[in-house]
Amino acid sequence: MNNQKQQKPTLTGQRFKTRKRDEKERFDPTQFQESIVQGLNQTGTDLEAVAKFLDASGAKLDYRRYAETLFDILVAGGMLAPGGTLSDDVTRTEFCLFTAQEDLETMQAYAQVFNKLIRRYKYLEKGFEEEIKKLLLFLKGFTESERNKLAMLTGILLANGNISASILSSLFNENLVKEGVSAAFAVKLFKSWINEKDINSVSVSLRKVGMDNRLMELFPANKRSCEHFSKYFTDAGLKELSDFARNQQSIGARKELQKELQEQMSRGDSFKDIITYVKEEMKKSNISEQTMIGIMWTSVMSSVEWNKKEELVTEQAIKHLKQYSPLLKAFTSQGLSELTLLSKIQEYCYDNIHFMKAFQKIVVLLYKADVLSEEAILKWYTDAHVPKGKSIFLEQMKKFVEWLRNAEEGNVQCLCTHTQLLLC
Numbered sequence: 363m364n365n366q367k368q369q370k371p372t373l374t375g376q377r378f379k380t381r382k383r384d385e386k387e388r389f390d391p392t393q394f395q396e397s398i399v400q401g402l403n404q405t406g407t408d409l410e411a412v413a414k415f416l417d418a419s420g421a422k423l424d425y426r427r428y429a430e431t432l433f434d435i436l437v438a439g440g441m442l443a444p445g446g447t448l449s450d451d452v453t454r455t456e457f458c459l460f461t462a463q464e465d466l467e468t469m470q471a472y473a474q475v476f477n478k479l480i481r482r483y484k485y486l487e488k489g490f491e492e493e494i495k496k497l498l499l500f501l502k503g504f505t506e507s508e509r510n511k512l513a514m515l516t517g518i519l520l521a522n523g524n525i526s527a528s529i530l531s532s533l534f535n536e537n538l539v540k541e542g543v544s545a546a547f548a549v550k551l552f553k554s555w556i557n558e559k560d561i562n563s564v565s566v567s568l569r570k571v572g573m574d575n576r577l578m579e580l581f582p583a584n585k586r587s588c589e590h591f592s593k594y595f596t597d598a599g600l601k602e603l604s605d606f607a608r609n610q611q612s613i614g615a616r617k618e619l620q621k622e623l624q625e626q627m628s629r630g631d632s633f634k635d636i637i638t639y640v641k642e643e644m645k646k647s648n649i650s651e652q653t654m655i656g657i658m659w660t661s662v663m664s665s666v667e668w669n670k671k672e673e674l675v676t677e678q679a680i681k682h683l684k685q686y687s688p689l690l691k692a693f694t695s696q697g698l699s700e701l702t703l704l705s706k707i708q709e710y711c712y713d714n715i716h717f718m719k720a721f722q723k724i725v726v727l728l729y730k731a732d733v734l735s736e737e738a739i740l741k742w743y744t745d746a747h748v749p750k751g752k753s754i755f756l757e758q759m760k761k762f763v764e765w766l767r768n769a770e771e772g773n774v775q776c777l778c779t780h781t782q783l784l785l786c
Contacts, residue, residue: 391431391441395453397423398435402455409471412457413478420483429489430496436475437497437512446503459515460508466554469514476515477524491525498532501543513547517554520567527567534579545580549598561602575614577607615647616657623661637692652702655693659706662686668716676720680727687731700738701746703728712751721751722758736766 401419405411419425425432434442439461440454448454462468480486494516501509519525533544555564568574578586581594588611592604619640626636644654666682669675683690694700707724711717717724728734743756743763 391428394423394428395431395435395441398432399440399453399455402435402457406457407462409475413475416475416479417482420479425483426485429486430493432486433490433493437493438508442496442500446497446500459511460504462511464507464511464514466514466557469511469554470518470558472515473518473522473524476519477522480524491529494519494525494529495532498529498547499535499538501538501547502541509543509547510550513550514554517551518558520551521555521558521563526571527573528571530573534576539580540582545594548577548580549595549600552595552600552603553598556600556602561606564603565606574610577603577610612647612649615643616649616653619643619647619649620657620661623657624664627661627665633688633692636689640693651693651696651699655690655699655703656706658689658693659703659710662689663710668714670716672716672719675716676723679717679720680723683724683727684731687728687733690728691731691733694733697735697738697741700734701742704734704738704742704746705748708748708755709750711755718751718754719758721755722762725759726762739763740766 397419401415402412405415431441434440435455435458437459438448439456439458441449443449459472462472476490480490497512498516501512504512516525516529520527520529533539533548535544538544538547552564565574568577578588578591581590588608591607595601595604595607622643623636623640626639640654640658643649644651649657662683665686666678669678690703694703704725707721707728711721711724725734725739729736729739739759740763743759747756
């Protein structure tokens with residue numbers, strides 16, 4: 363009986379052995395680095411051979427674990443210590459991005475090396491983006507020439523979609539911004555990006571990651587103005603970028619203005635106060651009356667919850683617009699503004715199906731309220747309408763337009779009677 367107790371197995375010993383067997387190897391990139399450096403030294407400046415070497419080495423070396431080491435070597439020649447300096451105690455190579463020639467053609471060739479590598483080993487995508495983010499934070503530790511090469515390479519990679527524009531967040535680092543490193547780096551980066559593609563590629567990529575309104579952050583707070591940004595990048599030969607930034611600032615100002623307008627309407631502020639506020643903002647942000655009438659129309663139509671029934675929404679719209687017509691009238695002092703408003707009404711009625719039959723009555727109401735003139739309506743009808751719902755809305759307006767064309771100076775009373783009938 364005692365013997366049986368002694369032979370009873372213990373579970374703890376088994377568990378200990380399993381853990382030991384499954385224990386991961388300690389992270390040691392030295393041997394990995396030596397293999398990569400040796401291969402680069404053998405291929406030298408032949409970037410086709412480098413790409414083939416990296417492709418073949420991925421089957422033997424652990425790229426997944428040592429991605430950061432791999433990219434450090436390809437960019438800087440060895441492993442980078444915090445701050446961007448090369449570690450002293452490891453093997454280096456002289457064949458890397460930072461020792462290459464500083465020209466666009468060479469950087470395009472290096473971009474192809476990274477592109478081929480990441481296409482072959484898709485799991486490196488995330489690690490590569492993290493590497494670029496890190497390198498941007500290390501910019502102060504690099505020479506001016508090294509920064510220029512990295513900027514050109516990054517611009518090319520961004521243009522070709524190899525990395526996301528979200529990596530640019532590293533350039534907003536306070537220390538880099540304060541010393542002017544971020545702005546200088548951005549010049550080289552955007553030049554190579556636009557050279558590779560165009561400003562449209564830049565705008566699409568920046569909007570995609572929500573950075574289209576953040577470019578001003580490349581400068582310290584005391585220089586963060588549209589004027590300074592525009593002069594800096596225009597002088598550097600990047601007028602397209604300064605125009606883009608100016609446009610984005612204008613869009614931002616318009617969005618803020620519309621948001622504030624809607625809040626004022628919901629509070630029930632007086633039309634006089636609203637008009638005064640809007641005109642001050644127009645002057646401050648250089649917003650034209652044509653742009654403003656579009657914002658005003660959107661704000662007025664967004665300030666109410668519309669009935670879902672088509673037969674009721676027209677009556678609701680007429681009542682609502684009759685109340686807010688003084689606001690619209692304040693920003694249609696020019697013929698172009700009236701045509702802009704007519705286009706906005708046309709687009710709104712087309713995009714909101716319950717308003718399809720309300721177009722004519724809305725236009726007639728605004729005509730009667732002196733928001734829209736006879737000339738503007740006739741011009742819109744003849745050649746200033748937009749394509750959306752064109753045939754439907756022209757047909758709706760046909761009788762009223764004929765009336766306007768045939769009305770004589772002495773028949774104003776009859777015309778007013780006709781408009782009243784149309785509103786019924």
